[in-house]
Amino acid sequence: MGSTSSTPKASRTIECHICINRYSKSKFQKITEKCTHKNDICITCVDKHISSRMENVINCPHLGCGKEFEFNDIKRIATKKVFERYDTLTLRKVLQGMxxxxxxxxxxxxxxxxxxxxxxxxxxxxxxxxxxxxxxxxxxxxxxxxxxxxxxxxxxxxxxxxxxxxxxxKPCPKCGIKIAKKGGCNHMTCTISSCKYEFCWL
Known part of the structure; x- marks a missing residue:
């Protein structure tokens, strides 16, 4: 009686180095054009990494690598929403230098x-x-x-x-008290306890 062999599921998938989930090879890409290490961080985790580092230099999250992302690396691997936010912030940085x-x-x-x-x-x-x-x-x-x-x-x-x-x-749009931004994202909350109005700094 003949038998057929099948490839174990684990060998057809890759474990993400960050989230520890297993995905098919299609969920993994070369992170930057300069990276030489194994592609073992899923594109979802790389996208989240890019999103969390928007206002700083973005480096490859792979342990021991640290290669800096180029514009085209981010355009290739980030989701449309994250890339559009990055593109806007990059433009703002260029303009501020003029x-x-x-x-x-x-x-x-x-x-x-x-x-x-x-x-x-x-x-x-x-x-x-x-x-x-x-x-x-x-x-x-x-x-x-x-x-x-x-x-x-x-x-x-x-x-x-x-x-x-x-x-x-900038004045709070609701109560008018002046608020200073100390880094971080552009989501602001008025510090007056009776107001607590939330607004975008931009």
Whole structure:
């Protein structure tokens, strides 16, 4: 009586080095173009790794590797949602490195633009929401004061505190208290116990 042999299921699957689940080989890809190690981290875990490292340098999570992801590595392996978020953050980082680029100071806007007028044309009008800001001081437009008058005002007040509040804080959309962002994601929660309003920093 003849017999047929079958390949054990375990030999047809690979165990993910991170989540310890077993998947078919199709769930594993080369992580970066520079990686030379075995492909034993599933694409779901790599996608989660990319998502958690968005605001830092993203390196291969394989123990002992650490090769840096290139843009095309992330585009190839990340889900559409994660890649679009990464692409947006990458663009924002590039823009922030351009001295002529300024973010709109309207807390509910989140847009930005290059201001070609420079110091000679200090009033910058947002193309998206039409809010005005001062290109020189990088704060909402000091209505009723020229830049020279605002500079004198700053010197009369605590200049560092004034600039910090203008540049680094945004008012809670519900109660208006100024809130500072200390890194992390853009999901914010108002610190006032009677408010606790949740909003997006951008």
């Amino acid at each position: 001295p002529e680029f300024k973010w709109c100071k309207n807390a509910s806007c989140g847009s930005g633009q290059i201001h070609f007028g420079g110091d000679d044309a200090p009033i910058m009008t947002c193309n998206a929401c039409k809010a005005k800001s001062c290109y020189i001081h990088d704060v909402p437009w000091h209505k009723g004061k020229t830049c020279e008058e605002y500079e004198k005002f700053r010197k009369g007040a605590d200049a560092a505190t004034t600039d910090y509040l203008q540049r680094e804080t």
